Amino acid sequence: MKRKFSWISAILVMLLLLSACNANTSSNEGASPSTSGGASNSSGTALEPYELTMAYFTFGSVPKDQLLIEEALNKITIAKLNTTVKLLPISFGAWQNQINLMLTSNEKLDLMAIFGNTYANQVAKGQLTELDDLLANQGKGIVEALGAEYANAAKINGKTYAVPTIRDLAQKYGFYMPKTLVDKYNLNLSQVKTLDDLEPILKTIKEKEPKLIPLVNSVSSSPITSFNTRDSLGDDMGVLLNNGQDLKVVNWFETEEYATVLKKMREWYLAGYIAKDAVTVKESKSDIFKAGKGAGTLAAMKPGFDVQEARQSGTPIVSVEMLPPVAKTSTVTNVMWGIAKNSKNPERAMQFLNLMYTDKEIINLLDWGIEGKHYVKVSENVIDYPQGVTASDVGYSGLGWLFGNQFLSYIFKGDDEKLWEKMKEFNTIAIKSKALGFTFDSTSVKTEFAAVTNVMTQYRIALECGALDPDKSLPEFIKKLKDAGIDKIINEKQKQLDAWAATNGK
Amino acid sequence: MGSTAKRWKRFTPLFLLMIPGLAYLIVNNYLPMFGMIIAFKDVNFSKGILGSDWIGFKNFEYLFKTADAYIITRNTILYNGAFIVINTIGAVSLAILLNEIRKKFFQRFYQSIVILPHLISMVIVSYLVYAMLSSETGLINKSILPLLGVDPIAWYSNKEYWPYILTIVNIWKGIGFLSVVYLASIISIDPEYYEAATIDGASKWHQIRSITFPLITPVITMMTLLAIGRIFHSDFGLFYQVPMDSGVLSETTNVIDTYVYRALMNLGDIGMSSAAGVYQSVVGFVLVILSNYAVRKFSKDNALF
Numbered sequence: 104m105k106r107k108f109s110w111i112s113a114i115l116v117m118l119l120l121l122s123a124c125n126a127n128t129s130s131n132e133g134a135s136p137s138t139s140g141g142a143s144n145s146s147g148t149a150l151e152p153y154e155l156t157m158a159y160f161t162f163g164s165v166p167k168d169q170l171l172i173e174e175a176l177n178k179i180t181i182a183k184l185n186t187t188v189k190l191l192p193i194s195f196g197a198w199q200n201q202i203n204l205m206l207t208s209n210e211k212l213d214l215m216a217i218f219g220n221t222y223a224n225q226v227a228k229g230q231l232t233e234l235d236d237l238l239a240n241q242g243k244g245i246v247e248a249l250g251a252e253y254a255n256a257a258k259i260n261g262k263t264y265a266v267p268t269i270r271d272l273a274q275k276y277g278f279y280m281p282k283t284l285v286d287k288y289n290l291n292l293s294q295v296k297t298l299d300d301l302e303p304i305l306k307t308i309k310e311k312e313p314k315l316i317p318l319v320n321s322v323s324s325s326p327i328t329s330f331n332t333r334d335s336l337g338d339d340m341g342v343l344l345n346n347g348q349d350l351k352v353v354n355w356f357e358t359e360e361y362a363t364v365l366k367k368m369r370e371w372y373l374a375g376y377i378a379k380d381a382v383t384v385k386e387s388k389s390d391i392f393k394a395g396k397g398a399g400t401l402a403a404m405k406p407g408f409d410v411q412e413a414r415q416s417g418t419p420i421v422s423v424e425m426l427p428p429v430a431k432t433s434t435v436t437n438v439m440w441g442i443a444k445n446s447k448n449p450e451r452a453m454q455f456l457n458l459m460y461t462d463k464e465i466i467n468l469l470d471w472g473i474e475g476k477h478y479v480k481v482s483e484n485v486i487d488y489p490q491g492v493t494a495s496d497v498g499y500s501g502l503g504w505l506f507g508n509q510f511l512s513y514i515f516k517g518d519d520e521k522l523w524e525k526m527k528e529f530n531t532i533a534i535k536s537k538a539l540g541f542t543f544d545s546t547s548v549k550t551e552f553a554a555v556t557n558v559m560t561q562y563r564i565a566l567e568c569g570a571l572d573p574d575k576s577l578p579e580f581i582k583k584l585k586d587a588g589i590d591k592i593i594n595e596k597q598k599q600l601d602a603w604a605a606t607n608g609k
Numbered sequence: 610m611g612s613t614a615k616r617w618k619r620f621t622p623l624f625l626l627m628i629p630g631l632a633y634l635i636v637n638n639y640l641p642m643f644g645m646i647i648a649f650k651d652v653n654f655s656k657g658i659l660g661s662d663w664i665g666f667k668n669f670e671y672l673f674k675t676a677d678a679y680i681i682t683r684n685t686i687l688y689n690g691a692f693i694v695i696n697t698i699g700a701v702s703l704a705i706l707l708n709e710i711r712k713k714f715f716q717r718f719y720q721s722i723v724i725l726p727h728l729i730s731m732v733i734v735s736y737l738v739y740a741m742l743s744s745e746t747g748l749i750n751k752s753i754l755p756l757l758g759v760d761p762i763a764w765y766s767n768k769e770y771w772p773y774i775l776t777i778v779n780i781w782k783g784i785g786f787l788s789v790v791y792l793a794s795i796i797s798i799d800p801e802y803y804e805a806a807t808i809d810g811a812s813k814w815h816q817i818r819s820i821t822f823p824l825i826t827p828v829i830t831m832m833t834l835l836a837i838g839r840i841f842h843s844d845f846g847l848f849y850q851v852p853m854d855s856g857v858l859s860e861t862t863n864v865i866d867t868y869v870y871r872a873l874m875n876l877g878d879i880g881m882s883s884a885a886g887v888y889q890s891v892v893g894f895v896l897v898i899l900s901n902y903a904v905r906k907f908s909k910d911n912a913l914f
Contacts, residue, residue, distance in 0.1 A: 207879070224878075229653045323854070379744040383765045383853040553671040553872035553881060560871045561856040561863075570766045571857060587675045 150185040159216040161192040168498030213446040219436035231264040232442040241453040244461035256435040265441035270504035271405035273430035273533030279422035280399040292423040305376040319397035325567030334536040341593035347536030365573040372569025381568040392416035406525040428533040459507030469506040472499035487516040551588030648883040668884035704791035723785035731846025771861040838897040841889040
């Protein structure tokens, strides 16, 4: 007995020590670059030394060379701004919680990435710094790079609290399939413009390849999530039809258009064009294609989409544009950068942010890593992995659309060399929703907002996947939405939109 | 006087020993209770929590706003009530059966087997269930139902099966742990009772009914009271992960915790989520007091306080 006890206590002590060690090393790692940075600030600039904390999200784990990137970045920023930057990647799943905690507990945080769907809320709760003056003084490069129209898209009550990253600021929708299937059955995608046009193609696949899912949908969404003709105004509770060409807020779920689409989806579900377990699917689209189980899918697209998708699913694809590019507040404010209320030095944060939109060296460091180690130049603007390094074992790769101005980033080998020119053009020619720049603030109706959100999770995906019969469930869905107070939200939205339109002269 | 000093001297080491535990309890369990004020505030971070405006019960409204309020409360209470009854009966019987196994090896073996599910994460459990029930690849739809000549069933879009599925999963996962608790208290019963009973000619059934059962009643009462206190808190993993977050099933799978999670996922409003927590805890507190009061009526010794 005694022996056993001592064993257990020994193990416990070991565990304690181990966890203590872990905590130590991680805090050391976090601190070391900043201290070394602080000590070596003899570059003679007039600015006070300062350490910026920059939080952003990552998918998957933190890259193993993260610290090298931070060191390299600090070399540049000390020279330019006498500032060190502490990078704080947070995994996507924990993002919302952790950033809320950091903001609530007044932790050190300067720059933070912001998602469109939480933006209005963070502003309403007073978590973000007003940026207008800072942009006019320290952030001129940002406004210049974004263009006035898109720079204004993130305003709330006439004030800017965040700036969108520069990437694809509009979205178009279309359908794509693996090239092998298109060739095998001699399908002609180019003529597909509507869902009806899609039907014969799905039918062919269902008949010839019964083992494949003709129309794949992704996790927690339906096949038509990525096919829309409306301006959702952020949350689909009260939308503008026809891509926001008219400023009348309507209940999307009550429209004729929605009912027709649902009927189609029900037909397709019963015909087997949509998977029987579409509602509960847990694999990403690219995983389904990679496993050779999917035949086609509707998706939001942008220039360079085909190459990107082919890379992800490991097979060349053919795509067709079904709906033209449209820019709405939601497509612009998707990903933004803001300065937290906690920041002790917002001016410095803006100066660094300005570099993220104008400094090619910094952008490429954050996007691709260190030259010679994580990438090599093939030509002036095109890069590739160094010899012996592949996508799966490269020590660092960042999200291009996250770090400021993607248009200054190098083009990866295989992508169109003119990608950024095309993307710029895509952003320019996109149809602009009349409500571009309007962000709904739901705080005054948050009780209803919470209740309606619940009703939507209950019915929406199942209806849109065709798993429920719309004849029976759609009226039920609409009634529950009304009970939960969607009309109050729509009225409030219309009121805010009208006020916004009046001040912005729309 | 002298005796007080002596008593102090005698008990001081014990008080000293108590300090870490007490400090832990105060810091972890009592200080956060002041956070309850968040539920009655419109939290604005630039004003700080204490400086934010008081808004009364407005944060609670969304919990009672829709027809769902009835469904989630009903589901929460019925499921947890059923779990308490079934798990207790099952776990006590299992513990008694385990106790009757004479071969030490087998006793250990079965004990480990029944407690194993308790150690598995709910997310993994949800995929085990999915492997059974999936309409494309599930074991039941692909192998078992065809054998019986029954058409495949779309489990994840038919809500009527879920009360049974969730109960079965809960028993499978929870019963092992509970039965080990009961087994521990059965083992601690003095064997002399049983020897005496055997000499008097009592059958096994008699022994269980007249010795085992009365002697573990205090433990049963305590475990049940504790469970009743959490009757408004449901196992989030069970109700969210296992049905794969399928909205169609919500009539039979939506409970207070999942409702709150879904409602506030986008809103991220800490006032409203605290409101839900306060509501659950207050109701749980009242229920514990009431049921403890009821227990006291029957037998004073078995009550918690």
